[in-house]
Amino acid sequence: MVKGRNEVAVDADSVVQLTSLEDYKNSVHANTWKTTMHFADSLKKNNIRIAFFNTTPQGGGVALMRHALIRFLRLLGVKCKW
Numbered sequence: 001m002v003k004g005r006n007e008v009a010v011d012a013d014s015v016v017q018l019t020s021l022e023d024y025k026n027s028v029h030a031n032t033w034k035t036t037m038h039f040a041d042s043l044k045k046n047n048i049r050i051a052f053f054n055t056t057p058q059g060g061g062v063a064l065m066r067h068a069l070i071r072f073l074r075l076l077g078v079k080c081k082w
Contacts, residue, residue, distance in 0.1 A: 008070075050078065052080070
């Protein structure tokens with residue numbers, strides 16, 4: 001779904017929750033999770049915002065992966081938009 005200012009509303013603009021951080025955590029090795037948290041905390045601490053740009057919000061592989069990435073980053077508390 002595309003909302004105002006042509007921003008993609010992932011998971012119905014975060015109204016729908018398809019997974020949890022615990023689900024992600026349980027799917028990787030403890031060291032991978034620890035490293036991911038290190039980088040996520042650094043992004044948040046430095047108030048880094050991530051913006052993604054591409055031609056379509058749906059369809060091909062990039063769009064499908066982008067939805068999952070945005071979902072994960074938002075669960076981590078990282079500021080991101082698409």
